[in-house]
Structures are given as C-alpha cells and as structure tokens.
Amino acid sequence: MSAPESNNNCVGVEVRGLKKNFGRQEILKGLDFKVEPGEIFVIMGPSGSGKSVLLKQIIGLELPDEGEILINGESIQSPEVMDKYRMAMVFQSGALLNSLTVGENVGLYLAEHRLKKPDEIARIVAQTLDIVGLKGTEEKMPSELSGGMKKRVAIARALIVEPQLILYDEPTSELDPVSAMVIGEEILRLNKRSHVTSIVVSHDRDLAFGVADRIAVIVEGSIVAIGTPEEVKSKPDPLVQKFLHADIKRPNKS
Amino acid sequence: MFENIGEMLVLFWRTLMALPMTLRQRHKIFEHFFEIGNGSLLMVCVLAFFIGGETALQTGPFLAEKSFGGYLGGIVGYSVCRELAPILMAILIAGRSGSAMAAEIGSMRVYQEIDALRTMNINPIHYLILPRMVAIAIALPMLVLFAILVGWVGGGIVSAANNRIDIPIQAFFKNLQEVVKFQDVGNGLFKSFCFALIIGIVSCHQGLVTIGGPRGIGRSVTKAVVNSIVLIIIFDYILTRVLLK
Numbered sequence: 015m016s017a018p019e020s021n022n023n024c025v026g027v028e029v030r031g032l033k034k035n036f037g038r039q040e041i042l043k044g045l046d047f048k049v050e051p052g053e054i055f056v057i058m059g060p061s062g063s064g065k066s067v068l069l070k071q072i073i074g075l076e077l078p079d080e081g082e083i084l085i086n087g088e089s090i091q092s093p094e095v096m097d098k099y100r101m102a103m104v105f106q107s108g109a110l111l112n113s114l115t116v117g118e119n120v121g122l123y124l125a126e127h128r129l130k131k132p133d134e135i136a137r138i139v140a141q142t143l144d145i146v147g148l149k150g151t152e153e154k155m156p157s158e159l160s161g162g163m164k165k166r167v168a169i170a171r172a173l174i175v176e177p178q179l180i181l182y183d184e185p186t187s188e189l190d191p192v193s194a195m196v197i198g199e200e201i202l203r204l205n206k207r208s209h210v211t212s213i214v215v216s217h218d219r220d221l222a223f224g225v226a227d228r229i230a231v232i233v234e235g236s237i238v239a240i241g242t243p244e245e246v247k248s249k250p251d252p253l254v255q256k257f258l259h260a261d262i263k264r265p266n267k268s
Numbered sequence: 269m270f271e272n273i274g275e276m277l278v279l280f281w282r283t284l285m286a287l288p289m290t291l292r293q294r295h296k297i298f299e300h301f302f303e304i305g306n307g308s309l310l311m312v313c314v315l316a317f318f319i320g321g322e323t324a325l326q327t328g329p330f331l332a333e334k335s336f337g338g339y340l341g342g343i344v345g346y347s348v349c350r351e352l353a354p355i356l357m358a359i360l361i362a363g364r365s366g367s368a369m370a371a372e373i374g375s376m377r378v379y380q381e382i383d384a385l386r387t388m389n390i391n392p393i394h395y396l397i398l399p400r401m402v403a404i405a406i407a408l409p410m411l412v413l414f415a416i417l418v419g420w421v422g423g424g425i426v427s428a429a430n431n432r433i434d435i436p437i438q439a440f441f442k443n444l445q446e447v448v449k450f451q452d453v454g455n456g457l458f459k460s461f462c463f464a465l466i467i468g469i470v471s472c473h474q475g476l477v478t479i480g481g482p483r484g485i486g487r488s489v490t491k492a493v494v495n496s497i498v499l500i501i502i503f504d505y506i507l508t509r510v511l512l513k
Contacts, residue, residue: 075383102387109384111376123388126395175388 024051024211025099025178027072031081034067041067043235044081049228052209054201056222059232060257065215066106068232069181072213073103085179099179102172106184108164110156110171116143117152120170142170146200162193169200180204182214186221198224219258223247231257276473279397280465286391286398293399300403304365308411311364312357316415319352320344320422328426328433337433341440342447344423349448349456353415355504358463361408362496366471369400370492373475374485382476392476401468408464409457416453420444455511462507463500470496 027049034042041064049055057065070076072083074096088095110119121139124130130138136152143149146166156164165185172180182201186194198221205212205225216222222229222243229246231239231254239249247258290297323344331337373396376382382392420441427435474492478484 070383073387075386097389103384105380105384107379109380111381111384112379113372122390126388126390171384171388 026051028084033080054212056214056226101179102175102177103181108168296399304407316418317422320419321426324423324426341443345444345448348419349416354459366467369471370474374478374488404464412460
C-alpha cells in the first residue's frame, strides 16, 4: 500500500425502508434511495432532519429499527460485509484523537492493525498529508490546528484506509467560506483521483450544488426531493424551495 | 443501578477476553502505568508516612501507659498492611487516576473519538480499556507495597520520637517482625489488586456511558469516584471476612 491513489472497487449503496426512532421521536421515517458506484451523493436538509443519524447507520455505528442498508447488494447487518468493504467517515468535528499527533492520527489505522512497519507508515502518512495540502504537519497536535486543517487531517485519516466508500458528516460546518471551498475542492479532487463513492451530509447549499452528482433533500426524516442539482433546484415542492431559498428578510428602515 | 452493574460485568468480561492483546498494547500500558504509579508516588509516600505515624500516635500512649508498649510495632504493622494502606491508597487512586480515566474516555465519547475508532475497525476495549485496566492492576498493588513500607517507617519514627510512647525503633520493628507475616502483606496486596479492578472498571464504564457535553463529563467523573469508593469499602468488608485467619 502506498499513499491512496486509485480505487476501482468503489461500491454502490442502497437504502431500503430505513426507519429509526429515538424514544417516541421518529427520526427517519422510511428512507429509500440508491447511490451509484463512484458517485458524489449529497444529502441536504435542515438541522435535526436525521442526516447524521443516517450516516451513522450506513457505517454501522447505529442499527436501524426497520429497513436495510445494502453495500453492493449485500446487507451490512452481517459483520462479514462490514469487514469486506473498506469504509471511512469524516466526522463533523473531525473527531481526531486529541492525545495523538497529526501523524499518529493519520497512521492510526495502519499502526493498530499492524499493516505496515513504522517507517513505511511514516512515509505513507507524509504522502497522504501532502495530498490534503498539510505537508510537514505530522508532529503537530490537533489543538494546534485550525478548524479547516482538522477537517483535512480527518480526510487524510479516512484516506489511509483506501476507502471504497467515504462518508462526510457536515464537512464545512464551522468553517469560513474560503476553507469551506477548499474542503469542497478536496472532495471533488479525491473523487476524481480515486473514484471513491462519496456520501456527503450537509446543509451548506454552496457545497452541495458545487460537488454533487445527485442530491437528496431530507426534511423531518423523509426524502422530499432527489435528483441532479438542476432537478432538485427546479422541484416545485414548497419544503424544498423554502430550504433552498431561505434568506434573511431585512426589516424596512423607516 | 442493576443495569449499570450488568454493563460493568460485561465490560469486565470483555476486558478479560481481550487479555491476549496485552503484549500488543504494552506501550500504552507502560504510559498509563507510569502516569498512575510515578505520578502518585510522592502523594502515596506522604500519606503512608502519616497513616503509620497517626496509628502509632493513637494507640501508642495508651499501650505504653498499660505497659503493653512492646506490642505497638505489631499493631501498627498489622493494621497498616492489612487494612489502612490498601484502602486509603485505593481511595487516593480512585480520586486521582479513576477520575482521569472517566474524564479522558468520557470526553472521547462525547467528541466522537470512540466512534472514529470504531469506523477504523479498532476495538475501543483493546485500545482504551485494556491498557488502563492492566496498568492500574499492576500499579496499585506496587504503590500499596511501597505505602506499607513507608507507613511502618512512619509508625516507627513516631513511636521513638513521641515522649508519651518512647519505644526505640529497633523494638518497634522487632515486634512488627514477630507479628506480621508475609501472608498479611500478601492479603493487603491481593485486596489492592481487587480494588484496582473495581476502580478501573467503574471509571472506564462511566467514561463509556458519558452523554452530553462538558457537564456530562463532569457528572461521569463524580460518579466514577463516588461509586468506586463505595464499592471499595463494601468489597473491603467482604474481602476482610474471606481473608480472615
């Protein structure tokens, strides 16, 4: 394994009738959608609409109450399937291990699973950090990084797995517009470079329309629109239009 | 409460099952061992010296007055090694290291670091719990052994220095040697090993079930320390009863 380069084994994801409740609160009300191999699929929706819960179910951190998730047609509920496909997730907060350096964070997967010797891990880590534009930051601690840099380290950590499926949870939240643009370009560049299937959860309209091959809009646990960015933009549904065109109304100055 | 006990037993069982991974996690074990052991050494030393001294001071004048001063070494030696050192050091380590474990793991849980480990197929039991459990299970008995020795020295010095007791240090240790057997020290160390497991499991469990933000972490730390101390005292009675000659 060298620094992640090309990955022709990207996977397709299918979600069928997915439901999730927390107590009496219905979070996901039966979602159905398909993500094609190599596609960048963006899930948009207002805060609290169940987007992050959906991602956690896809990567197996939470179990659905009803329905199923299929990777290349195989249900992820069997542990062998989760082991068979390489998946990675970029968390909203980055979720870097604060007690480890940037280099240790990025190389953690290889080191813990003893996939490479330490000097080889160091070389791969340096290459991967270079890919995300963070060359020479191996010895820094996460607390010394800006929000955007943390997100890019998290992307590097995800890349080291050579994922076939990569999930991004609000990758541009808490970032300034320039850093958000850099992350968006990073997602596009990685997709072009390694053809990895990407599912991006975001409520950032600029990011969604900038990177998506297809978009699904979730409102209150249900998909209200799905299609290419143009199709979603032209959807007359008031819930979709309200979300896509939400602007601050300035009071009239008298 | 019963749910918590059940979860702790499951966590303990899973940690036992992970024991074959101990060698692989040796670097992390050493880091935690150093933090628990070396970081607490000075405090243990001071505390143990005064525990021994206070025990001598409380019992010495009365025994000396009744002409039983010669038995002071045995009384101090026996009570320090079988009871005082194990329980007080366990309470000290629960406050110092148990709280740190709960806070560290709790914050990792709250800030999704544990979820990140799971997405990388890294078992949190192997990576987080096992090293802490093994480290505390080795460190606490070693600290207690050290505390026993320092406690005896403290008792001896106070017995010789206090003019109401006035027992020469040689006489103190001669009686101690006659009364205290290796088995008594072994009992104290066995107790401290059990207390270490209690502190480790309670604190790690509280860390893993942390919810909410900084307030949730604070609540977990408090629970970890209080629950550890309560369980230590209950188990101390049970172990004392079982190990009684």
